Amino acid sequence: xxxxxxxxxxxxxxxxxxxxxxxxxxxxxxxxxxxxxxxxxxxxxxxxxxxxxxxxxxxxxxxxxxxxxxxxxxxxxxxxxxxxxxxxxxxxxxxxxxxxxxxxxxxxxxxxxxxxxxxxxxxxxxxxxxxxxxxxxxxxxxxxxxxxxxxxxxxxxxxxxxxxxxxxxxxxxxxxxxxxxxxxxxxxxxxxxxxxxxxxxxxxxxxxxxxxxxxxxxxxxxxxxxxxxxxxxxxxxxxxxxxxxxxxxxxxxxxxxxxxxxxxxxxxxxxxxxxxxxxxxxxxxxxxxxxxxxxxxxxxxxxxxxxx
Amino acid sequence: xxxxxxxxxxxxxxxxxxxxxxxxxxxxxxxxxxxxxxxxxxxxxxxxxxxxxxxxxxxxxxxxxxxxxxxxxxxxxxxxxxxxxxxxxxxxxxxxxxxxxxxxxxxxxxxxxxxxxxxxxxxxxxxxxxxxxxxxxxxxxxxxxxxxxxxxxxxxxxxxxxxxxxxxxxxxxxxxxxxxxxxxxxxxxxxxxxxxxxxxxxxxxxxxxxxxxxxxxxxxxxxxxxxxxxxxxxxxxxxxxxxxxxxxxxxxxxxxxxxxxxxxxxxxxxxxxxxxx
Numbered sequence: 233x234x235x236x237x238x239x240x241x242x243x244x245x246x247x248x249x250x251x252x253x254x255x256x257x258x259x260x261x262x263x264x265x266x267x268x269x270x271x272x273x274x275x276x277x278x279x280x281x282x283x284x285x286x287x288x289x290x291x292x293x294x295x296x297x298x299x300x301x302x303x304x305x306x307x308x309x310x311x312x313x314x315x316x317x318x319x320x321x322x323x324x325x326x327x328x329x330x331x332x333x334x335x336x337x338x339x340x341x342x343x344x345x346x347x348x349x350x351x352x353x354x355x356x357x358x359x360x361x362x363x364x365x366x367x368x369x370x371x372x373x374x375x376x377x378x379x380x381x382x383x384x385x386x387x388x389x390x391x392x393x394x395x396x397x398x399x400x401x402x403x404x405x406x407x408x409x410x411x412x413x414x415x416x417x418x419x420x421x422x423x424x425x426x427x428x429x430x431x432x433x434x435x436x437x438x439x440x441x442x443x444x445x446x447x448x449x450x451x452x453x454x455x456x457x458x459x460x461x462x463x464x465x466x467x468x469x470x471x472x473x474x475x476x477x478x479x480x481x482x483x484x485x486x487x488x489x490x491x492x493x494x495x496x497x498x499x500x501x502x503x504x505x506x507x508x509x510x511x512x513x514x515x516x517x518x519x520x521x522x523x524x525x526x527x528x529x530x531x532x533x534x535x536x537x538x539x540x
Numbered sequence: 541x542x543x544x545x546x547x548x549x550x551x552x553x554x555x556x557x558x559x560x561x562x563x564x565x566x567x568x569x570x571x572x573x574x575x576x577x578x579x580x581x582x583x584x585x586x587x588x589x590x591x592x593x594x595x596x597x598x599x600x601x602x603x604x605x606x607x608x609x610x611x612x613x614x615x616x617x618x619x620x621x622x623x624x625x626x627x628x629x630x631x632x633x634x635x636x637x638x639x640x641x642x643x644x645x646x647x648x649x650x651x652x653x654x655x656x657x658x659x660x661x662x663x664x665x666x667x668x669x670x671x672x673x674x675x676x677x678x679x680x681x682x683x684x685x686x687x688x689x690x691x692x693x694x695x696x697x698x699x700x701x702x703x704x705x706x707x708x709x710x711x712x713x714x715x716x717x718x719x720x721x722x723x724x725x726x727x728x729x730x731x732x733x734x735x736x737x738x739x740x741x742x743x744x745x746x747x748x749x750x751x752x753x754x755x756x757x758x759x760x761x762x763x764x765x766x767x768x769x770x771x772x773x774x775x776x777x778x779x780x781x782x783x784x785x786x787x788x789x790x791x792x793x794x795x796x797x798x799x800x801x802x803x804x805x806x807x808x809x810x811x812x813x814x815x816x817x
Contacts, residue, residue, distance in 0.1 A: 361749030
């Protein structure tokens with residue numbers, strides 16, 4: 233027994249300070265960051281969401297309310313609207329961006345001379361600040377002096393649409409901006425997928441006299457199906473984050489027409505200043521996303537295994 | 541692969557239209573930023589370009605882009621540096637130093653979770669912490685949040701680079717009597733330097749464009765970054781189109797520079813989390 237303890241003690245010591253200790257020391261800073269800044273906040277969310285929090289004279293006062301935040305959720309009609317808007321937004325952008333991204337990838341994979349130009353230009357929307365994207369589009373959407381209005385009036389349209397100011401059009405306007413912003417992301421994943429199809433397969437199809445459309449339908453699409461599926465799942469997860477452009481374009485309005493989950497939590501936090509309720513909503517989003525991301529990781533692993 | 545000339549032209553024509561759709565809003569914002577209010581109102585295509593809007597946002601009384609730019613530079617470069625150091629050390633350890641599978645796998649899965657979680661989830665706890673630690677409304681609070689947000693990208697991107705380094709190299713170094721960290725510093729790190737640079741640049745750009753935390757953890761220009769400044773323009777001075785456009789263009793500069801340097805590494809970093817095709 234004594235022998236055993238000593239051995240494990242030595243083992244422990246050599247792990248920390250011995251020749252192989254670099255492995256641990258190199259990983260340690262990351263582990264510290266992850267535990268302090270990602271694990272603790274989630275635990276704190278649990279604690280916060282069973283409390284009512286308030287700043288009194290700059291001091292944080294916390295009162296235990298148990299499951300009281302559930303009542304607040306029941307009394308909050310906007311939460312449901314935000315969820316519905318988010319779902320509509322996510323489904324629309326994922327479907328549109330999958331189609332546009334796929335077409336773009338097929339097209340660009342077949343270019344040679346200008347391929348570099350296309351690829352560099354296409355990644356621009358992924359790199360510029362979403363806030364700037366929102367500003368760009370709000371200038372173009374602007375009813376008085378915006379580009380779209382100017383063009384439509386030139387064309388003789390008497391009452392051009394109000395875009396982001398029209399409750400029926402606001403969500404669609406936001407979706408258009410998102411398609412401009414995120415199609416490139418789907419394009420990049422799809423292009424990698426197309427490039428991994430063995431060229432002889434495509435050549436064989438073309439030698440056999442298949443038209444381009446048929447080659448796409450019978451060779452590229454079936455080979456790409458797993459990639460497309462995984463890309464759609466990933467984009468779905470990322471689309472739930474949407475916040476910046478909506479903040480700039482509409483701030484969730486007009487009314488609640490473009491109120492999405494992140495926007496709603498932000499308003500509960502910063503305008504209504506209900507920290508406990510904001511934490512409760514955040515925790516629910518986190519739990520939902522945990523399940524969804526776990527499903528994504530499982531699905532992508534299955535797909536990867538099937539690909540070989 | 542044989543293509544008819546006609547279909548080739550049609551293909552490139554439609555792709556040039558896509559290029560136009562992507563570049564046009566950027567062009568539009570540059571154009572608007574050089575217009576005076578009168579030119580904006582008249583909506584005319586031809587006008588005399590003026591830099592008045594840029595002068596106004598940097599030196600005018602209504603805005604403080606000089607301070608915001610300083611904050612953005614401090615935040616983004618600190619975040620790139622911290623993520624570069626912590627990320628490459630951890631990535632090397634995870635990719636190369638024979639951790640048990642569940643350790644390496646567990647850390648990577650956790651990083652992916654963090655990457656995919658809507659950032660709003662962390663806003664309330666970070667807000668309370670920043671206030672408790674006395675760093676609310678300083679660049680330090682924003683740096684803290686951005687380091688966490690970008691860590692998954694930093695680690696996973698670097699793990700891919702380290703995995704490509706031939707094992708013989710580090711074995712040779714260790715046989716030559718190098719300690720592991722010397723082998724890392726003297727042999728491995730120089731090899732992955734282009735990847736490390738790409739990662740740091742990408743983290744810089746991602747931190748530069750981040751909005752939600754910069755907004756939630758600050759309240760004055762002491763801590764605010766450029767994206768928050770632009771959003772304020774939109775909200776407070778809803779009609780100062782020229783200044784909004786000028787601010788937005790300043791915010792885009794790092795991204796546009798990066799596109800000129802665009803390379804394989806950066807494109808890989810943009811789709812972290814996707815399975816390899």
